[in-house]
Amino acid sequence: MKFTIEEINLICIYNTGSREGLLSELTEMQTHLAQDETELLELTQSVIDKITAMSGGEFDSMAAELIVDFEG
DSSP states (O other): OOOOHHHHHHHHHHOOSSHHHHHHHHHHHHTTOOTTOHHHHHHHHHHHHHHHHSOHHHHHHHHHHHHHHHHO
16 A cells, blocks of 8 residues: 555654554544644545555554664
8 A cells, every 4th residue: 555755754753553553643633633724634534544444464564664764
Protein backbone atom coordinates (compact mmCIF):
# COMPACT_ATOMS: atom_id res chain seq x y z
CA MET A 1 0.00 0.00 0.00
CA LYS A 2 1.42 3.35 -1.02
CA PHE A 3 1.57 6.30 1.34
CA THR A 4 2.25 9.88 0.32
CA ILE A 5 5.06 11.86 1.95
CA GLU A 6 2.45 13.78 3.93
CA GLU A 7 0.84 10.54 5.14
CA ILE A 8 4.22 9.13 6.14
CA ASN A 9 4.98 12.28 8.11
CA LEU A 10 1.65 12.00 9.93
CA ILE A 11 2.32 8.33 10.70
CA CYS A 12 5.77 9.15 12.09
CA ILE A 13 4.37 11.93 14.28
CA TYR A 14 1.54 9.88 15.79
CA ASN A 15 3.01 6.35 15.74
CA THR A 16 2.88 4.75 19.18
CA GLY A 17 4.55 1.57 18.03
CA SER A 18 1.35 -0.35 17.42
CA ARG A 19 -1.33 -0.31 14.75
CA GLU A 20 -4.10 0.10 17.31
CA GLY A 21 -2.24 2.88 19.11
CA LEU A 22 -1.67 4.81 15.89
CA LEU A 23 -5.33 4.51 14.91
CA SER A 24 -6.36 5.68 18.37
CA GLU A 25 -4.03 8.68 18.29
CA LEU A 26 -5.15 9.73 14.81
CA THR A 27 -8.82 9.38 15.72
CA GLU A 28 -8.26 11.45 18.87
CA MET A 29 -6.34 14.11 16.94
CA GLN A 30 -9.24 14.46 14.49
CA THR A 31 -11.53 15.54 17.34
CA HIS A 32 -9.32 18.60 17.92
CA LEU A 33 -9.38 19.88 14.35
CA ALA A 34 -11.30 23.02 13.48
CA GLN A 35 -13.97 22.94 10.78
CA ASP A 36 -11.72 24.79 8.34
CA GLU A 37 -8.89 22.25 8.66
CA THR A 38 -10.38 20.09 5.94
CA GLU A 39 -7.06 19.22 4.29
CA LEU A 40 -5.63 17.79 7.50
CA LEU A 41 -8.90 16.01 8.24
CA GLU A 42 -8.86 14.37 4.80
CA LEU A 43 -5.19 13.45 5.15
CA THR A 44 -5.80 11.90 8.55
CA GLN A 45 -8.83 9.98 7.30
CA SER A 46 -6.82 8.66 4.36
CA VAL A 47 -4.15 7.33 6.73
CA ILE A 48 -6.78 5.80 9.03
CA ASP A 49 -8.46 4.08 6.08
CA LYS A 50 -5.17 2.66 4.76
CA ILE A 51 -3.97 1.49 8.19
CA THR A 52 -7.36 -0.08 8.94
CA ALA A 53 -7.16 -2.05 5.68
CA MET A 54 -3.74 -3.47 6.64
CA SER A 55 -3.15 -6.56 8.73
CA GLY A 56 -1.07 -6.28 11.88
CA GLY A 57 1.86 -7.93 10.12
CA GLU A 58 1.65 -5.55 7.19
CA PHE A 59 1.63 -2.60 9.57
CA ASP A 60 4.62 -3.91 11.52
CA SER A 61 6.58 -4.38 8.30
CA MET A 62 5.66 -0.91 7.03
CA ALA A 63 6.46 0.72 10.37
CA ALA A 64 9.86 -1.00 10.51
CA GLU A 65 10.69 0.35 7.05
CA LEU A 66 9.66 3.89 8.04
CA ILE A 67 11.87 3.82 11.11
CA VAL A 68 14.86 2.64 9.09
CA ASP A 69 14.23 5.35 6.46
CA PHE A 70 13.75 8.02 9.11
CA GLU A 71 16.92 7.10 10.99
CA GLY A 72 18.97 6.73 7.82
